[in-house]
Amino acid sequence: MKSAVETLSPTRAKLTVEVPFEELKPSLDAAYKKIAQQINIPGFRRGKVPPMVIDRQVGRGAVLDEAINEVLPAKYVEALEANDLQPLAQPEIEVTKFEDNETLEFTAEVDIRPQIELPSYEGIEAQVDDLEVADADVEEQVQALRERFATLSDVERPAADGDFVVLDLKALKDGEVLDGAEVAGMSYQVGRGGMIEGLDEALVGMSAGDEKTFSSELVGGDLVGEAVEVQVSISQVQEQELPELDDDFAQEASEFDTYDELTADVRERLGRGKRLEQAAAARDAVLEVLLDRVEVPLPETMVTDELNARRANIEQQLGNAGIPMEKYLEDEGQTVEEFEADLDRRVREAVAAQFLLDEVAKKEELGVDQQELSSHLVRRAQQSGQDPQEFANHMFEHNHIPEMVQEILRGKALAAIVETAVVKDASGNVVELKNLRPDGTIGEPEAETPEADADADTEADAEK
Structure with missing residues (x-):
């Protein structure tokens, strides 16, 4: 077999492959055997029909087509390996001769992994916020904790912002109550939001036993965005009584x-969370610096597929939350054009980072063991709210x-880069x-021994 490569772009190549007819012989024999099992010819047992009979009854062309269909994938892979190409998608194959x-000739156009000349990534300097x-x-x-220990007491006055009410609510369209748009006996804090638009305004000033009707739009379900009439009535108005912020509250709400001592612990816990956020920002900053140092050609097909996937994911999340895209863009202060431009930029950065980290992982000769894979699967399952075994x-x-292995390798590659970086606030x-x-929290530095260094590297990779 002979093959040649034509570079169509830094991320797309065209293979031209020539396969001598002799190399088709095994596939031809397999095609005759397969067809022999599929046809019934009087005088011959199934599977024992001679090739010449098959040629007369079925046609030599059908056998050749079957042989080509079998041999093409194998020869395509062989040509990829011979030319050291790494495909990123399914090829477009065409039999040209x-x-x-006679010799079989075919071409295969395919998106390929770009060649990247890695810059030096040791000692990268980056900056993050304080x-x-x-x-x-x-x-x-502290206020959130205080509200958890608050008590509610009935009051004989109209509801005000911050009060709790027990309400019945139903949405009507053309005088008919809509399915799934009715609740009864629900406790709701006035001003909290998150329900139907106009509800908080309607509740302010209502007393126990009052009923009110107002116009709104549905925020979820099949009729999202539909104009409806909403009837709301309340049976109780309750005032929230918060505990005093003193030592008694600390003893009731915590172990302090x-x-x-309670507020000091809250500050410490917030600090640990901020430190993790800062570390994540540091890794992003280091990667951004490295990306600025290298040109990574991007396959447009891959970028388009990722764009479509992310856009669909955003739309699904907004749909589940009952938020129209127009409302989301309004809240974000973006036009459609700005949203699309920002999404395109983020996708291109993400795809470039994948290629870059793959090259680093290859250069560093990183690997993934079974424990790392198992931990990654469990973590991904938890993030998606699925049972770990079912997810695996x-x-x-x-x-x-x-794909999971590649994710782990990219994480380890980024950890290796960050390990040598100098990040300052x-x-x-x-x-x-x-x-x-x-x-x-910040741990103690490991002892300066080769064994300790190796253990520290493994632990740091896992943590990051």
Whole structure:
């Protein structure tokens, strides 16, 4: 077999393959055997029909077509390996020349992994924002805890913002109550939002026993966006009584004896979370610096597929939340054109990062063991809210394990890059990444021994 490559672009190639007729012989024999099993010829047992009889009854052309269909995939893969090409998608194959007892010739156009000249990635310098826990952040967390221990008491007055009411609600279209648009005896805090538009405004000023009708639009279901009439009545108005912020509250709401100890713990926990956010920002910043140093050609087909997938995912999430795309764009302060441009930019950066990290993983000769794969599958299952075993079975059955392995390798490659990077915050302080634990605390540096260094690298990769 002979093959030649024509580079159509940095991410697309055209293979021209010539296969001598002698190399088709095994596939021809297999084609005769297959057809012999499929036809009934008087005087011959099934599967024992001679080739000459098959040629007369079925036609030599049908046998040749069967042989070509079998040999093409194998010869295509052989040509890829011979020319050191890594395909990214299914090829477009065309048989350009073939006659009986003559050479088979076909072409295959396919998107390929681009060749990337890796720049030096040791000691990359990057910057992130300062780690700061504002007093308002602490107050917000304490207030949320305070509300968990609040009590409700009935009041004989109209409902005000912040009060709780027990309500009945139904949405009507042309005088008919819509399916799934009716609730009864529901406790709701006035001003909380998240339900039907106009509800909070209607509830303010209503007393127990009052009923009101207002116009709105549905935010979920098959009739999302439909104009409806909403009837709401309330049976109770309740005032929320919050506990005093003192030592008694600290003892009731936590394991601490004093309010100062409670707030100090809240601040510490927020700080650990901010530290993890800062570490994630640091990894993004380091990767962004590296991407700026290299040109990564992108296959437009791959970019388009990823764009379509992400756009569909966003639309599905908005649909599940009952938020029209127009409302989402309004809240984000974006036009359709700005949204599409931002999505295109993020997709291109993500695809380029994949190619880049794949090259780093290859250069560093990184691998994935069974424990790492199992942990990754469990983590992905938890993120999607699925049973880990069912998730793993699905991944194996649908041949997604290579994708999972590639994800792990990319994570390890990024960890290797970040490990040598120097990341500082806006104030010039070095951001600790090497000894950062999964809970946001800073661990003790490992002893400076080869064995300890190896263990530290493995632990840091897993944490990041």
